[in-house]
């Protein structure tokens with residue numbers, strides 16, 4: 062019997078294509094007659110559009126058309142939507158302002174688009190955009206979330222005082238009582254810094270319109286092409302769903318930022334019909350900074366109540382969440398159901414109460430970014446727990462251990478029911494790998510050299526594989542969060558798997574194929590994973606929330622079950638055996654009580670020729686579909702330990718040791734999972750030490766709008782990560798898997814900042830811990 066591929070570090074099938082320069086990204090494609098789009102963008106944070114003079118742009122050589130918000134409105138193109146309804150405490154629905162793809166009356170952030178120039182060349186389009194003359198009346202602007210409710214700036218009439226919702230979760234009275242009777246209360250002011258996603262490939266789109274068939278095609282950098290088609294059809298009303306095809310070819314990373322349906326893509330497809338030619342747009346990096354949905358941006362006041370023995374009795378938090386100038390596609394769910402539902406962390410906390418004020422500001426929209434709500438929750442919980450240990454003078458590992466949930470399933474006070482885990486095991490293993498026992502000696506050595514050393518933990522939990530559909534529907538989701546798959550066995554025995562999950566760096570073409578090759582007993586080379594085209598794949602909810610293994614692969618698994626069942630029935634008839642008398646293993650159908658055998662490809666051919674069975678009883682062909690909705694979220698968890706060394710003279714913080722021990726349930730491909738963890742940790746370190754989207758409070762300009770000012774982590778900012786795993790197979794899906802794609806970004810910021818504050822010996826320190834801030838803190842202390 063061949064060794065199973067699931068569980069092996071199979072090299073990524075897709076990498077040959079990528080490393081030989083044969084990846085095909087949206088910007089690589091050129092359509093016959095293609096034109097180029099350049100957007101006219103607001104230089105102001107907030108302004109009324111008094112007039113738009115497009116005449117000078119029309120005269121620019123090579124300009125094909127100039128279109129404005131008024132044209133869009135005249136064509137009945139509706140605004141972009143936010144697909145998750147949140148109700149405020151008082152039961153009122155969230156207050157959502159209109160989000161037109163081109164602004165016609167008001168611009169609400171620097172970079173907001175109000176017109177598009179279509180040119181024969183990129184240069185002509187850009188020159189045309191420069192020539193559009195806009196007369197603005199500048200309005201008061203608000204940039205910081207904590208100022209939104211009191212500012213004279215008012216972004217949308219629908220949302221007085223810029224409040225989108227005042228939401229809450231948990232038991233307020235019980236939590237108050239826990240704090241009233243607490244032996245210790247630990248309080249922290251916490252800022253979760255705004256991040257700019259920075260996928261390697263910027264957003265891009267090509268809109269096409271076929272006059273003969275009346276069909277639109279949008280080729281774009283999307284993580285979920287079917288959802289894009291649904292929104293563009295049902296809500297934005299570009300075209301009926303069956304006349305709209307969305308293709309997401311190779312996509313160079315997204316980290317959440319390509320889930321959303323953006324103005325530029327919408328405009329390209331609408332404009333294609335207007336100009337009668339394909340319209341292409343590719344963001345330059347400055348546009349990406351200004352218009353990609355940003356992440357995080359929370360300001361919180363949090364507190365933890367403990368009894369005299371160090372048992373946590375309550376947690377409360379008030380958070381102001383900045384959603385930017387418009388509500389992006391899933392923005393409302395991020396600081397609510399993806400955030401407050403995780404505030405129990407790995408701990409048995411009897412009472413939790415969270416309040417969230419979501420506000421508009423004159424900044425780029427904020428939506429899901431790797432982790433989406435869960436890094437923010439982990440940061441609140443893990444900073445509080447670490448600070449509690451310091452105030453109680455307890456070992457932070459011991460305080461955690463004392464409060465860990467020990468028995469499963471565990472119902473938290475904030476909706477989530479954790480299915481399985483062993484938090485003590487990952488903490489123990491991580492402490493061993495990180496050599497926590499040797500830390501005191503290393504700290505003493507560092508001190509001799511005038512350096513400050515600190516150690517920080519993050520024992521995190523996340524919920525991913527977001528679902529089941531009924532549950533998320535009851536919480537306000539506008540869509541079901543199942544996934545679909547089709548397993549298409551060809552007559553020659555090769556296999557195409559059409560999946561609604563989209564791969565843009567996660568290695569699905571390999572891990573999904575590993576499962577299929579194992580289950581059908583066929584060589585992995587004969588398995589093709591097809592995704593990213595609404596004309597090929599039946600439907601799909603796409604890739605986000607680390608759901609593709611738990612939900613997408615489970616759908617494939619279900620479809621494979623059906624294929625094997627049917628193939629067994631066909632094999633039985635062909636081998637003239639009674640039904641149920643055929644076994645299937647390792648690609649061979651064999652008689653249970655006879656020595657008759659057929660290999661997989663023989664049965665596939667038999668299924669298609671249909672010569673040997675009654676096609677009225679068994680349909681010819683071998684192709685099965687499954688729509689899979691999981692029973693529960695999956696709950697990956699683990700322990701990350703970071704050790705830093707701070708140079709007091711320069712303020713530089715060096716990560717000298719980073720250990721991650723995670724529980725992702727059954728692991729399909731350890732190499733890919735490790736890669737996912739590495740990437741996530743690097744992003745988490747970026748948030749903790751380097752990255753910050755800063756808007757100037759006077760002018761509303763994004764000060765960190767380029768790589769000169771926005772520091773991305775580089776290889777020498779990180780260290781060799783020590784990655785380990787503990788495994789509790791997930792009971793909520795047939796494969797036992799839990800998601801791994803976001804864990805690093807969720808755990809790392811808290812681990813790093815717990816280490817930085819430990820080294821500095823201070824309580825509150827806002828991310829990013831830049832050398833200047835660290836230098837000031839280190840030298841103020843000394």
Ligand code: MCN
Nearest residue numbers: 314315316431566572606607608609610729730800801802
């Ligand atoms: N896997 C596995 N065993 C497990 C769990 C997962 O082998 N127990 C494999 C999966 O089969 C898949 C990969 O690991 O090949 C990631 O799986 P999963 O955790 O299900 O996450 P998704 O595939 O749904 O990817 C989404 C996730 C998210 S939400 C963000 S954000 C993110 C991330 O993936 N963005 C990424 N990783 C990224 N990696 C790259 N290179 N680029 C991005 O934009």
